[in-house]
Amino acid sequence: MQPRWNPPKPPRVSGHGEGGVDLVMSVEAVAREAATLGARRPDDAALRALAGDAPLLSLRALDAGYGRMQILHGLDLHVAAGQSLCLIGPNGAGKSTVLHSIYGFTRIIGGAIELDGRAIGGLTPEQKLRDAGIAYVMQDNSVFPRMSVEENLLMGGYLLPGREAARAAAADVLARYPRLSQRRRAAAGTLSGGERRLLEIARALIMRPRVLLVDEPSIGLEPRYIDAVFEILRELQRDQGKTVVLVEQNAKKGLEFADLAYVLVSGQLALAGPGDALLEDPDVGRLFLGG
Numbered sequence: 001m002q003p004r005w006n007p008p009k010p011p012r013v014s015g016h017g018e019g020g021v022d023l024v025m026s027v028e029a030v031a032r033e034a035a036t037l038g039a040r041r042p043d044d045a046a047l048r049a050l051a052g053d054a055p056l057l058s059l060r061a062l063d064a065g066y067g068r069m070q071i072l073h074g075l076d077l078h079v080a081a082g083q084s085l086c087l088i089g090p091n092g093a094g095k096s097t098v099l100h101s102i103y104g105f106t107r108i109i110g111g112a113i114e115l116d117g118r119a120i121g122g123l124t125p126e127q128k129l130r131d132a133g134i135a136y137v138m139q140d141n142s143v144f145p146r147m148s149v150e151e152n153l154l155m156g157g158y159l160l161p162g163r164e165a166a167r168a169a170a171a172d173v174l175a176r177y178p179r180l181s182q183r184r185r186a187a188a189g190t191l192s193g194g195e196r197r198l199l200e201i202a203r204a205l206i207m208r209p210r211v212l213l214v215d216e217p218s219i220g221l222e223p224r225y226i227d228a229v230f231e232i233l234r235e236l237q238r239d240q241g242k243t244v245v246l247v248e249q250n251a252k253k254g255l256e257f258a259d260l261a262y263v264l265v266s267g268q269l270a271l272a273g274p275g276d277a278l279l280e281d282p283d284v285g286r287l288f289l290g291g
């Protein structure tokens with residue numbers, strides 16, 4: 001008889017190197033490398049300095065998880081207004097859990113989450129979105145395929161007071177993205193992969209957030225759309241001053257994009273620095289960039 005419980009697969013470290021080479025490491029190698037990187041972990045003062053000593057969003061010694069399972073262990077993180085920060089690391093390291101914790105999807109066990117120096121760890125996701133100006137773009141394909149582009153955008157405004165406010169916000173967003181505007185009456189399911197990702201980001205903008213949490217913007221996208229999506233995020237950061245915190249499995253793209261990068265291993269910070277510095281870092285190169 002087949003066992004009903006499938007034993008967990010061993011963790012893999014995967015990255016996308018030059019030429020799209022996937023790097024896969026054994027469990028032992030992951031443990032060994034994690035220990036090496038841990039020795040280089042910056043302290044809180046160094047992390048604050050990376051955020052110009054003026055963080056907008058901070059995690060302080062955050063312990064968080066799901067139910068009884070603790071995933072994040074004493075995580076410190078600081079990002080300033082208008083900065084971008086990319087989380088990279090092995091599968092299962094807890095990168096998405098960081099975004100889930102900031103947005104309010106996890107159980108906070110200890111530590112604090114602060115926005116502008118105010119503790120926000122106790123707010124619900126709705127309060128985060130409506131009151132704190134934090135929006136979350138989830139990893140999975142989350143458009144409603146049978147609804148039009150415009151209707152999908154209106155869904156992003158469900159916390160606004162009344163349909164008219166949502167319509168006005170959707171019109172603002174459509175004015176910024178002609179590609180979506182041209183197709184606003186089309187069913188979202190007929191959009192290309194890149195357009196669907198744009199719609200997901202645009203929907204998160206309806207509430208005019210200050211902070212955008214973006215989970216794996218490049219996942220499932222054909223290579224020709226990936227640069228376009230990062231360009232949209234860059235424009236939001238550079239021209240509109242949004243703070244962007246993202247998780248990215250394509251480490252090279254994430255590091256090229258982000259001002260700051262944090263490497264997470266087993267729910268702990270292993271390494272952090274400017275994105276371009278980590279792009280040149282030999283440990284990061286070996287682990288995540290294919291050599």
Ligand SMILES: Nc1ncnc2c1ncn2[C@@H]1O[C@H](COP(=O)(O)OP(=O)(O)OP(=O)(O)O)[C@@H](O)[C@H]1O
Nearest residue numbers: 066071089090091092093094095096097098247249
């Ligand atoms: N909603 C959830 N409920 C329970 N456990 C979860 C949930 N989401 C994630 N986990 C668990 O938390 C751990 C960390 O997962 P997480 O998705 O944060 O890692 P990750 O670094 O983003 O990985 P990946 O790169 O594979 O997406 C994993 O063991 C995962 O199974």
